[in-house]
Amino acid sequence: MANDIGDAQAELDSVETELEMVELQITELLEKQSKLNSRKNKLLKTLEGACSSALPSGSSKAPKPSFSKQDLQHHEESDFSWSKEVQGELMSVFKLSKFRPLQRAAINLSMSGKDLFLVMPTGRGKSLCFQLPALCSKGFTLVIAPLVSLMEDQLMYLKSIDVAAVTLNASSTKEDSKRILAGMIDKNSPFKLLYVTPEKIAKSKLLMSKLEKAYNMGLLARIAVDEVHCCSQWGHDFRPDYKLLGILKRQFPKVPLVGLTATATSSVLKDCEKILCVQNPITLTAPFNRPNLYYEVRFKDNENFTDDIAALIKGKYKNQSGIVYVFSQKDAENVAVDLRKQDILAQPYHASMQPSDKTLVHKHWASKKIQVVVATVAFGMGIDKADVRFVIHHTISKSIENYYQESGRAGRDDSPADCIVFFGFMDIFRISTMVVMENTGQQKLQNMVAYCQNVDRCRRSLMAIHFDEVWNDDECDQMCDVCRHGNDYVTMDITKHAQDVVSIVEHASSMDEKLTPLKVCEAWMGKGPAKHRKTITVTSLTRMEVESIIIHLLLHGYFSEDFSFTPYTTHFYLKLGRKSALLKNSSHSITMKMRRRLPSFSTVKKVSEYDGEKTSAKVKGKRPAESDHHKSVAKKVKKDTRP
């Protein structure tokens, strides 16, 4: 009897383990199905020739009537009753000779009264798409912008070209407010653009009542919502007051609205559409690719990487303007000091500085009195310096959206510029604890980490996938480190390493102990407390390899994050992830692509990248110029970068 019970218990354990495996496999297959469905929808959309439509990714609904290529061409090329005036103002007021792609279509659509979302990379000239129609329309255009500094930059520019524009914000004087409110209902329209913050719309009844009067008098020509992604919680810069802007379209349904953003996925736009109460807006998406920007990721392989940054600035970027983005205000101060010690004219910029100091740094940088601004993300919106030759990230951004926007401040003049990220292991966890309260913070950070950890796929193609862009691999033209330096990586079987490192965390957890990623690294390399050493298989991998494998396991669900809160700080620990159980299964293997030059890996079984044969020792090393195999690989594995 006892034997029977023992056997049944053993069988039950084994069945339960097997069931767990099956469930994990089902989860993996479901994930794959969802990715394939979303890819399928994308391809169908491409085949239909639709150039816009904001279907949420993965939706299986039939696309709504979309704006066709012919429609786009019509709005880019045809003459309209306002075309002469628009062209005249472009040259005489803005001193520009021609439009950039999509500007003309956006202006024509807006002039013909359509609601519009314009997604255009940072620095491509979105502002012109509402400033120019404002000059050619009766009345004034209401512009909602998230930051006073951003409005002030635009007002300064508009003043310099003699365009009458004003702002109403918390710091407007009583007299100014009175004058502006009266101007809104003046038939002679003393200004053509009125800039306000979303807070002002939400809080000022007086402003709403004047808007209503202006609307009834036919003087509210257009509403422009700048940085429209701020409406959506899923966007990277959510502002609660943007949520209330739906009132505008509800109260003023006949006024065309244009929403502008540099980065928004189709689901974020869908959300904005609902929040702003616009029905079926036309979405124009400019090619997100900035061909003049070179993207590169460098691993922080020593403590002194700030010296590497200084060497770049003094060497390759001598006398050229740039930005170094850092993680914290303290880093901004410290790194600026470090750079100054190396005779680089650098100044910090962050949110806690006095507004006058911030303005001074901005001005000195714009006029080349200083070479580098060492900044937190506070140095962002509204920065319009054309000749920024480098944007270096001292620490990774918290999302790809943020990275795209921050790095996009380089090369607005269309001349070549570099965007370099320094990728460090510990930074991941610093940022992770910072975004712990954000709904999608961890997922977004993981996408950014996957972008940096990537060694085999064109960096642009990763961004394109992220932004739901249809991508053709030729478009990079060796303007990222991966495409330029080729397939300099090997695919390694890391199953045994994964088992070893996962067992360290498992063992600690069985003793009720939590390990930070740093502690896991150290324990695995034999530097942990003596009590652990007996049970640990110490690795001969280098520190960089150890870090890369831990990151890989975290991105792929073998580890997951375990936060612990104290009144002063948040700690990041590693715990077993949902897939860790798979490592107990002898048929389960994990491979990982790593940069070549890994002598300590010589004992590790190498696997062919392409045919999955576990015994082959094929190592890819050809550069794109020598082989186009790389391209087909990038195409083949395009959709599965998301951890």
Ligand SMILES: Nc1ncnc2c1ncn2[C@H]1C[C@H](O)[C@@H](COP(=O)(O)OP(=O)(O)OP(=O)(O)O)O1
């Ligand atoms: N058709 C054009 N030809 C040449 N330069 C142009 C044209 N349109 C705009 N520009 C210039 C003006 C600015 O110096 C620069 C960026 O324009 P701007 O409207 O500030 O970009 P943006 O609004 O897309 O960027 P951001 O996302 O940072 O707000 O491009």
